[in-house]
Amino acid sequence: MSNFLKYKEVFVQSFQYPGEVTELEYQCINEWDSVGHMQLMTALEDTFSIELDVDDIIEFSSFDKGITILAKYNVVIEK
Amino acid sequence: MILPMNFDINGIKSCQRNRHPLLFIDSAFNVIPGEVASGIKCFSYNEWFFPAHFDDEPVVPGFIQVESLVQTFLMTFLSKVELRGKKTNFLGINNVKFKRKIVPGETLTIHATLESFRRGIATGKAVSFVGQQPACSADFVVSVPDILDQFKPKVMS
Numbered sequence: 350m351s352n353f354l355k356y357k358e359v360f361v362q363s364f365q366y367p368g369e370v371t372e373l374e375y376q377c378i379n380e381w382d383s384v385g386h387m388q389l390m391t392a393l394e395d396t397f398s399i400e401l402d403v404d405d406i407i408e409f410s411s412f413d414k415g416i417t418i419l420a421k422y423n424v425v426i427e428k
Numbered sequence: 429m430i431l432p433m434n435f436d437i438n439g440i441k442s443c444q445r446n447r448h449p450l451l452f453i454d455s456a457f458n459v460i461p462g463e464v465a466s467g468i469k470c471f472s473y474n475e476w477f478f479p480a481h482f483d484d485e486p487v488v489p490g491f492i493q494v495e496s497l498v499q500t501f502l503m504t505f506l507s508k509v510e511l512r513g514k515k516t517n518f519l520g521i522n523n524v525k526f527k528r529k530i531v532p533g534e535t536l537t538i539h540a541t542l543e544s545f546r547r548g549i550a551t552g553k554a555v556s557f558v559g560q561q562p563a564c565s566a567d568f569v570v571s572v573p574d575i576l577d578q579f580k581p582k583v584m585s
Contacts, residue, residue: 375581383580384519384571387547390579403579406547410581 352426356419359396360412363389374411397424433459433507443506444499445515449476452496453538461507466539467500473532488530493564494521497538497554501568504542505550511572519549520569527562534558548575
């Protein structure tokens, strides 16, 4: 499975969201609140075996922004 | 080596925000902050719920057993100096099992384990006994909003 599909799957599983997750932003759905955000961060760390810095967790405000942030951890996600 | 800590009722109140009539555990012992905690709850007929549950057969309501478990679980991390006095919220309760009735005059002994505490979300479990007999058990996910909020994205207005 490609990193992109893994990345999408983390969003789908974290939020149990049936729609298009590539368009998601923080707080645009009820499930992506502060609790959902932490569950998403933990799931990404587990999936890609990384440990996110606090600043990156705070900056992680959308699906697209997350791709840029994960690149800093050598997790390349190509759409 | 960390020496286990003991907390009387005032010590428990300094760690968690639950208060009478919803603070159930009487004492906590063998507390290793960030790892484990044990708690005691003594049930006498003076408890406010016994006359109502039930008038002809007083037994401890299930939700009070579960709350006693989670209050012991809270001691596994709210006993850490930097977390004392913080409010908590339930995120999940799973695998709740009740094995026996608890009646006036019995004492519940609870053992809780913290499995992880990451960025304000604690996961773990608690089991309880009356004497040597298993009473109830559950797995918990609890948040500390003050900590959680430090990690949420900034929303552009």
